Amino acid sequence: MSFISSAELVILRKMYPEGCRVSLERMVDEPYAKLHPGDLGTVRNVDDAGQIHISWDQGSSVAVIYKVDSCNCLMTKxxxxxxxxxxxxxxxxxxxxxxxxxxxxxxxxxxxxxxxxxxxxxxxxxxxxxxxxxxxxxxxxxxxxxxxxx
Incomplete structure (x- = not known):
């Protein structure tokens, strides 16, 4: 897991506030999630490690890992x-x-x-x-x- 500075964490939480809708861009090393680029979900929270916890529309709850995976905020609450x-x-x-x-x-x-x-x-x-x-x-x-x- 990558280290995240407190400044990066503040920015990440502003980019992905609770309740915002996201689209998956890339997910590495998560074979059981069965997620694909373009899948949509709703952000639950960003933890202290910078993981973006998301409830995906297809049913899973897999976090996007900071500096490994990526998603795009489509609409905030x-x-x-x-x-x-x-x-x-x-x-x-x-x-x-x-x-x-x-x-x-x-x-x-x-x-x-x-x-x-x-x-x-x-x-x-x-x-x-x-x-x-x-x-x-x-x-x-x-x-x-x-x-x-x-």
Whole structure:
């Protein structure tokens, strides 16, 4: 295991905050994890040795080792919160436009995103992963429509 300085650890924790979504770039010497470049997961924490502990969407919980393996942060929890806050401020013409906007913003980070049919003023969006502390993470979008269906 490589030594990590306290300055490097601070930077690493800023780069990979808890709850951020990551994509695996490279993993060395982990034959049992069955992870491949491009696999997605959610950061649980960065330990004092600089290992990035990740809950991978495919079910494993394997750490990315500092200076050996690599991953790329796709979206922090704060960026996700801001994306959802933006959604609240935009008056979408119809459900198709809302769905298209959400797909544009979230599909690169949640490729298994799934929209359930809107019922009674709610659209349920399944995130398509259980890599969060909450299993089967989803978003519920409440909406109202005018007489023209907007």
């Amino acid at each position: 704060e960026q996700m919160d801001e994306t959802l806050a933006q959604m609240k401020r935009i008056p979408f013409e119809n459900m198709d436009r809302l769905q298209a906007w959400m797909e544009e913003k979230l599909l690169p980070v949640f490729p298994k995103l799934f929209f359930r049919p809107a019922i009674n003023g709610e659209l349920l969006v399944e995130m398509g992963c259980s890599a969060f502390t909450l299993k089967n993470a989803r978003i519920t979008v409440g909406f109202t429509q005018d007489a023209q269906g907007h």
